[in-house]
Amino acid sequence: MLSSFIKTLKSFMLLIALAIGASCFFLFEKVDFLHPYAQFLGNIINYIVPCLIFTMLFLAFLKVKLDQMKLNKWHFILISLDYFGAFLIALYLFYIQDTKLQLILYGALACMVVPTAAAASVIANKIGGSQSKVTSYILINNIVAAIFIPLIFPLAKHSLEFNFIEEFLDISYMTLPMLISPLIIAIILKKLKSSLASTIVLKAKDLSFYLWCSTLSVVAGKAVATVYFSKLNFNDLIILAIVGLIICLMHFIIGRLIGYAYGYKVSAGQSFGQKNMVFGIYLATSYLNPQGAITTGFYILWQNIVNSYQIYKKSKNDKLCIEQNIKVYQEE
Secondary structure, eight states: OHHHHHHHHHHTHHHHHHHHHHHHHHHHHHOTTTGGGHHHHHHHHHHHHHHHHHHHHHHHHHHSOGGGOOOOHHHHHHHHHHHHHHHHHHHHHHHOOOHHHHHHHHHHHHHHHSOBOTTHHHHHHHTTOOHHHHHHHHHHHHHHHHHHHHHHHHHHTTOOOSOHHHHHHHHHHHHHHHHHHHHHHHHHHHHHOHHHHHHHHHHTTTHHHHHHHHHHHHHHHHHHHHHHTOOOOHHHHHHHHHHHHHHHHHHHHHHHHHHHHTTOHHHHHHHHHOBOHHHHHHHIIIIIOGGGHHHHHHHHHHHHHHHHHHHHHHHHHHHHHHHTTOOOOOOO
8 A cells, every 4th residue: 555655656756856945945935034045056056057957967877888879879869859950040039130039039049059968878778778878868958958059048148258168168077077977987897896886776775866866856946036037028928838838848859759760759859859958047047048048948838747657657557467477568
């Protein structure tokens, strides 16, 4: 009875994490004696989130066999789609003057260029995907993002004042160390202390998932704060929410369709659909338009509703497969 309850609870853990993050924001915003501590808590969170992402990646890389860390055809196709689409949006932004349309496209651009979330491999593994293939995509995608974002964003801003070298180094500093360092440490640990690496993988089997839930709560709070403090009217917020929903669903669906052709529909769908919107919110607020971060905030909501549904559906399907003595779907 208890184990069944815990399993059901896990299926909805992402939605629960979203609710906790949103509730904490309003608690610190509305309760008078807590409000003075909101800024202090925000500063702590800014340090905690990179550590959580680092730990999730480290655990993910420990589980991956190095000979499986290679580029597949669907990796190249999906990455090309995102950055070609982002280039077209940026090119269109260079010529238009419509402020409202610019705001919509800024949000869409941020959603397109943001690399895959560190936890995508964790979720993919839970819903039948290949953790190693998704982890490979995460690494490749972040390297490509660090190179192409400095090229695309100046075009979208109607300005050439961005210094390529400075922006390249700035964005690379944010993404590459967070991805490369866990990989290097994982490789060294597996080479020098393979037994310790195996023990960590065994003992921390579900830790990455709960770390992601913790990160998600933080991101949900940031997203709610972005919407709450925006000066947009209700109709504008609805439009941005719909834009975020369309982009989110398109990524999951297109990813699955392309992945299906290569036998990795779950892995490709998760790689293409689950975005690192903590980074997306930073990009929108720092380089584009702070209100453009609202679309990325809504993307967080939609992608995690999709994730919660996928986990619930996978749990239900696995139960049926076991009852009918059918092999559970799992990509290698």
